[in-house]
Amino acid sequence: MSDGSAARRSSPTRRIFSVVGEILVTAGLVLLLFVGWQLYWTDVLAARAQADTRDELLLEWNLAPVDDEIKTDINTTVGQPFGLLYVPALGDRSWDIPIVEGTEHSLLSQGVGHHKDTALPGQVGNFAIAGHRTTYGAPFMDIAELQPGDPVIVETKHGWFVYELNNDKIISPNDGWVLDPVPGKSNATPKQKLLTMYACHPMYSAAQRYVWFGELVAEYPRSGGPPPELTRGND
């Protein structure tokens, strides 16, 4: 460590090295901090924001009169949460995660995003959602570990909707067909109630997307409480 008098005495070359060295060390520390922020701090931020959103949703739903009827034509606003997602096989990461209307980057930090031009939970067509594989709580970190038959449960103000996964695929980011009302059949008229959920692939990259397809197998009114499929895994 050179003090002021030493710095004044040192040669210009030494001084340049000293300054460059300081800048490089500082840049290295800032980069390390950025990695820490991205991989750790965004999780903390997302957990906080999602807990608040969850509390607000549950408060609103629980204050509403108990609904004996299942309704799928809910009103959604881009940027606003309208449901909670449970993927028991993914453990805590995908347990009561807010589902937000829209898939903008700023929205995916609040939960999982619903493609706003696709069907809503329980509707005929394709309910398409996207979630982070890494960072911001990473609800779909273990999406590649899921198995056919695993349930994906959606809770809204007017019902519980249970989808069952049936097959997965790794696609290119350009494969927009996964969002079609009938995935892969762009002109088909939908008759089934389908699910598409995807995340980035491979982890820490966005070269591809890991996508799961599923189909609605059960729906329940809110009055009956949580559905039998909602059993928490041992993750």
Next chain:
Amino acid sequence: MTDMYAWIWHHLPGPVLLRVLLSIVLTLGAIALLFVWVFPWVETQIEFDNSEVGQPGAASVVDPAAASVVEQSSSAMIVRTVRGVEL
């Protein structure tokens, strides 16, 4: 500006103990600045987890809806992509 850290150290007032405390406060302040403002902004700029190709990147960050669904009214065909979605 030679030796930025040495310069700061010599311009901090008071005895060594106070300078150490002030250095810690300054460091924490710098980290807070990075975490709260700089890093969130940098993230929107680098898009390292967004593999968009041949698409107006800036526009899709602001409004990926426009990028994810391009409606071509002439052919009434809807082209969907999941490109604009950053995960």
